[in-house]
Amino acid sequence: MSRVKLIMKSSPDVSCINQDALFLTTKATELFVQHLALSSYNKGSGKQKNTLSYSDLADAAEETETFQFLTDILPKKILARDYLKSLEEMEEVDDN
Amino acid sequence: MASSSGNDDDLTIPRAAINKMIKETLPNVRVANDARELVVNCCTEFIHLISSEANEICNKSEKKTISPEHVINALESLGFGSYIAEVKDVLQECKTVALKRRKASSRLENLGIPEEELLRQQQELFAKARQQQAELAQQEWLQMQQAAQQAQLAAAAASAGSAHQAGSAQEEEEEDDM
Numbered sequence: 001m002s003r004v005k006l007i008m009k010s011s012p013d014v015s016c017i018n019q020d021a022l023f024l025t026t027k028a029t030e031l032f033v034q035h036l037a038l039s040s041y042n043k044g045s046g047k048q049k050n051t052l053s054y055s056d057l058a059d060a061a062e063e064t065e066t067f068q069f070l071t072d073i074l075p076k077k078i079l080a081r082d083y084l085k086s087l088e089e090m091e092e093v094d095d096n
Numbered sequence: 097m098a099s100s101s102g103n104d105d106d107l108t109i110p111r112a113a114i115n116k117m118i119k120e121t122l123p124n125v126r127v128a129n130d131a132r133e134l135v136v137n138c139c140t141e142f143i144h145l146i147s148s149e150a151n152e153i154c155n156k157s158e159k160k161t162i163s164p165e166h167v168i169n170a171l172e173s174l175g176f177g178s179y180i181a182e183v184k185d186v187l188q189e190c191k192t193v194a195l196k197r198r199k200a201s202s203r204l205e206n207l208g209i210p211e212e213e214l215l216r217q218q219q220e221l222f223a224k225a226r227q228q229q230a231e232l233a234q235q236e237w238l239q240m241q242q243a244a245q246q247a248q249l250a251a252a253a254a255s256a257g258s259a260h261q262a263g264s265a266q267e268e269e270e271e272d273d274m
């Protein structure tokens with residue numbers, strides 16, 4: 001739980017946190033993990049193979065409204081060549 | 097776990113804890129390693145999200161400390177309202193445990209001797225011990241003195257004895273002097 005406290009305090013502007021509030025947040029985070037895992041699994045294609053993959057999670061993040069805050073930190077894995085291509089495009093824009 | 101290179105942003109919930117939670121939620125499901133890593137990072141993100149939201153709510157309410165109420169409202173406004181019921185239950189348990197602990201400690205104080213009294217008794221014992229030691233030291237000193245005196249007397253008697261051999265008349269005089 002002390003890890004949770006550290007993470008909370010690393011957020012900007014957060015000063016003091018009530019002990020019970022910390023406890024609550026920790027519990028909520030646990031529930032979040034379960035929720036994320038479950039819904040990713042159920043929605044995902046991995047269900048047939050009884051696995052949970054990265055893309056299952058990424059899909060869940062995109063499709064579920066409440067998980068959309070995660071899209072910033074989990075880029076959908078894209079093919080390297082596509083990435084290079086988009087890089088080139090960006091450079092062209094800069095040149096102009 | 098000390099980390100010299102990490103900055104605040106590398107802070108995450110311990111991997112083992114996450115793995116355990118996933119295992120409990122999805123038993124018998126194989127989970128890709130990068131998926132696990134992702135969940136770990138999502139947790140951190142989630143905590144930041146809740147903290148910021150709760151912090152905003154807290155500021156609006158003009159309080160300095162984020163309270164459980166603020167956190168609950170944050171969950172609601174971010175769409176995690178479904179967590180609220182369970183989270184509230186846990187909060188209740190938490191309070192009950194805290195209450196029991198407080199009762200237990202106050203009961204101890206009432207039945208037994210309060211701390212102040214114990215302290216006082218301790219001081220008394222110390223003082224007694226010091227006194228005894230002092231008396232003991234004094235006794236030893238007296239004994240030493242007595243022994244020294246006796247030694248002196250013995251020495252005097254010895255020298256008087258040798259003088260006695262020299263002349264008995266002198267002894268009588270000495271006796272009068274003594």
